[in-house]
Amino acid sequence: MTARPANAHQARLLRLLRDGGPTSRARLGDEVELSRSKLAVEVDRLLETGLVVADGLAASRGGRRSHNVRLSPGLRFLGIDIGATSVDVAVTGPELEILGHLNQPMDVREGPVAVFEQVLAMVAKLKHDGLAEGFDGAGIGVPGPVRFPEGVPVAPPIMPGWDGFPVREALSQELGCPVLVDNDVNLMALGEQQAGVARSVRDFFCVKIGTGIGCGIVVGGEVHRGTTGSAGDIGHIQAEPEGRPCACGNRGCLEAYFGGAALARDAEAAARDGSSPELAARLAVAGRLSGPDVAAAAAAGDAAALGLIRDGGTRTGQVIAGLVSFFNPGLVVIGGGVTGLGHTLLASIRTQVYRQSLPLATGNLPLVLGELGQLAGVTGATRLISDHLFSPA
Amino acid sequence: MTARPANAHQARLLRLLRDGGPTSRARLGDEVELSRSKLAVEVDRLLETGLVVADGLAASRGGRRSHNVRLSPGLRFLGIDIGATSVDVAVTGPELEILGHLNQPMDVREGPVAVFEQVLAMVAKLKHDGLAEGFDGAGIGVPGPVRFPEGVPVAPPIMPGWDGFPVREALSQELGCPVLVDNDVNLMALGEQQAGVARSVRDFFCVKIGTGIGCGIVVGGEVHRGTTGSAGDIGHIQAEPEGRPCACGNRGCLEAYFGGAALARDAEAAARDGSSPELAARLAVAGRLSGPDVAAAAAAGDAAALGLIRDGGTRTGQVIAGLVSFFNPGLVVIGGGVTGLGHTLLASIRTQVYRQSLPLATGNLPLVLGELGQLAGVTGATRLISDHLFSPA
Structure with a gap:
């Protein structure tokens, strides 16, 4: 995904479509407080970027039927949740619906090189299963404090070998997409906020x-x-x-x-x-x-x-x-x-x-x-990166 | 004060002038990211409302000297800080500078009627001293939890007789100006943020x-x-x-x-x-x-x-x-x-x-x-009400 929303209105529209699925232009207009003509301009621009696609006619609300739009079904987000003793990796579609999920035992104390080797093998498996060719963005959680802007663990007590490791940068290079790193517990909260209790x-x-x-x-x-x-x-x-x-x-x-x-x-x-x-x-x-x-x-x-x-x-x-x-x-x-x-x-x-x-x-x-159990972290991870990508560039 | 800012830009300008004192148009332009012409429009509108007044020429920054503007010197805010055993009342000017302050012992357990009688007498004294004819807004802190939108104390343990008392409404009627009510500790934090440590x-x-x-x-x-x-x-x-x-x-x-x-x-x-x-x-x-x-x-x-x-x-x-x-x-x-x-x-x-x-x-x-000692609460109270008044209506 190279396109990013050009302004706050477009960002708002993208998040609405992520959280609400296919939506009529009329209903989007109700949500964003834009005039009909300004809304049309912003939606048309999003259609041009390819982030949003047309999705047929909406059910009638009286009068002319409105056109549905939705996020491009080809969008793929990757969520990675590294725990102390296991790792979860999941691929989602544009609405953060989980298309595939793997969980494996893992020891975070083995350090970032060994852990990423395992994570990337899991990612390759999910790709091989046909769930994604590449990713528009990835979020990753680690079980320790993170300097969020840089995406670097800071003095994590249960993660020897990770202190200062450039997780964001390293993973972004491997995956070829934007990456955000956060504490696993923050991602759990985001996951429950996105799709849980x-x-x-x-x-x-x-x-x-x-x-x-x-x-x-x-x-x-x-x-x-x-x-x-x-x-x-x-x-x-x-x-x-x-x-x-x-x-x-x-x-x-x-x-x-x-x-x-x-x-x-x-x-x-x-x-x-x-x-x-x-x-x-x-x-x-x-x-x-x-x-x-x-x-x-x-x-x-x-x-x-x-x-x-x-x-x-x-x-x-x-x-x-x-x-x-x-x-x-x-x-x-x-x-x-x-x-x-x-x-x-x-x-x-x-x-x-x-x-x-x-x-x-x-x-x-x-x-x-x-409500989300093992999926809370990976859901939060994809919420995190999609929030970032669905923000004005 | 009947005028309120018409939009977020005007609100921002009013707060900048409150916190920074008299400021040149050129410097305001640096702060608000508006084009020169749009800034001129907003400042001129504020001048028309009377909330802002011209204040001579600024020091040269090279080239033509810019005009200073400032908040109307006639603006008056009232801060009231009710503690368990004493009450502080202060009058400020537009930049929340304290023009006069009274502190008296008081027992909050005497209930709202007795306490307000005392507070209003203190206010009358400050007016009589020539510090204000009326108030553009007042903030008041009480030593207990407050339902903030309504300005009503809720089940305050050390304030028998105050539970559910319509502090905001009663005081607004007595003073003839907008009033906000908050917990005294929140106001202390706001005061230290406004003018303290x-x-x-x-x-x-x-x-x-x-x-x-x-x-x-x-x-x-x-x-x-x-x-x-x-x-x-x-x-x-x-x-x-x-x-x-x-x-x-x-x-x-x-x-x-x-x-x-x-x-x-x-x-x-x-x-x-x-x-x-x-x-x-x-x-x-x-x-x-x-x-x-x-x-x-x-x-x-x-x-x-x-x-x-x-x-x-x-x-x-x-x-x-x-x-x-x-x-x-x-x-x-x-x-x-x-x-x-x-x-x-x-x-x-x-x-x-x-x-x-x-x-x-x-x-x-x-x-x-x-840093503010006894003045933290009253300072925070005037910060609270001025934030409210310096928001888009």
Whole structure:
């Protein structure tokens, strides 16, 4: 895609078509507050660029039938979501509908060269399946803070070898298209805003509980990245003064109590000290434990496993309660791998938030699981790059 | 002031003149990205409304000297800042320069009728002093959450009798001018942004430690009020799980440990239990203690008083540290009556924040006292109403 919208009106029209699909000129006119003649000029210019194509006649609204237009069906966006232990790659069409998706285990600690080799092989596979010949743009999420304008990870604690690596530039060269890089949690929030539970919500945050715990913040419809790109890094907020030692060197951090890493540690301890027969049996077979083991043990009625989930939810709820009082969001979304723990976890988080935050802030506050699961990040990634491309050049 | 700017360009020009004072047409042209002829049209229209007046010739920048314009010197804004125990009223000119200011003790619990009677008497006094005949607009801050669009306090915990009182409407009728109502802490943040330590900072928050503790949040240059107007209500964030009981019914809230009310309670306890001779002497004279007593005792080297300030700063710093990790601001401002405790307090807060927040978020984070003191709220109030009036009608 070489064409870009020439002005804010065209950008608005492109986003409307992305989010609403084929639309009549008449309806577009209702949305953008342009005169009929000015609208026609802008739509015609977009048709000339090839970004937009005619799509037949719309249903009658009385009087002459209006012509439908839509985004070029040939537009292709690529979404990449690098987690700590797995990677998702997806190809979308112009309306960010997912045409194909791959998920593979991966270790982010292997560094950017090895990870990109794997990612590019996954991309080649999706291309080979006939989903795309090339891409108009790509978005990529990484599990750490990012200097957003440059697309470079900054001092990411769980990503040794990535500090300062020019992710945006390197990937843009490999893919031959514009690329934007963001923190994975911001992309999860954007994904839920684009196609999930946060549609039409302007102020919300999205807590991702994976190996670690992070938070994507949306203010007035836009991601808030903070002054140095580290906004939402809530895993090291203190949950307990002088509490458990944390890998970061402080004490009492939320991640010292919960998240995939803490949960695995506590589950293995419960297996070994005899408090959980279910977890002990699983540990004997697998040699190690992780979130899904705890979920399965809890589902089998194991009290120790249920206790781990409840305690983790309470700690997470404590921290979220403070953030709700501070930020007064319209919605809180919980997502990430640990949401496999399901409604026991959600119930503990909710109990703590509703008990501890100000009633005025929680009166109408939905606190829900994300809807998009594994696809939230890649959806957010394509939303991010399409927002960029559908902005005035 | 009946005139309002007719479009966004005029609004921009009015704000530039408010914040920059008399300015040449040439310099305005540099700022607003309008062609010379279009700029001339907009400035001429503003001159016709009377909002802007000619102000002689500017200094030469080479070539023909440009004409200066400025806001009409007759513009008058009123700022009112209602605290828990005192009220500030100030009159400003067009550039929000304070022409006169009154501060009086007051008890917000006496309810809106009694408080407004006092406020209107103070306004009458300022008018009688010749500072204004009438007002073009007024801003007012109250110490509790506000439903901002309607200008109505909502369930304000320390303001019995104010819940649902139509502050905006009542005051607008009394004063005969447009009025906006906001939380006092938001106005403090706006004041520091307008004329204090936060000038030119786009993302910051401002913690006000008065009788209670609240926080004004600025995102992208705009106050973030939250979904129900309670954003920044950090006094009841949990500082200690299962900690001290708080007046709100929960345990371990920040305000259970610090703020004017907690400090007075702890100071009187220290006076009575013999741990502080300085505070005991002051209590014997005054019958009660408050922040300034603790400040004076600390200045006299009283160890117990210093300990109270340090402990309060540490608790406050704990909560701020979490908010810094979440929000990644460019600046944190500490203000409010308790800042009379000065640098001992600030040092304790800083120590805790720099120890506990993520290094990436605190690397370049200034954490400073506000510059405007008692005038922050009234300055923010006039900034608020002038922003409103200097917006397209």
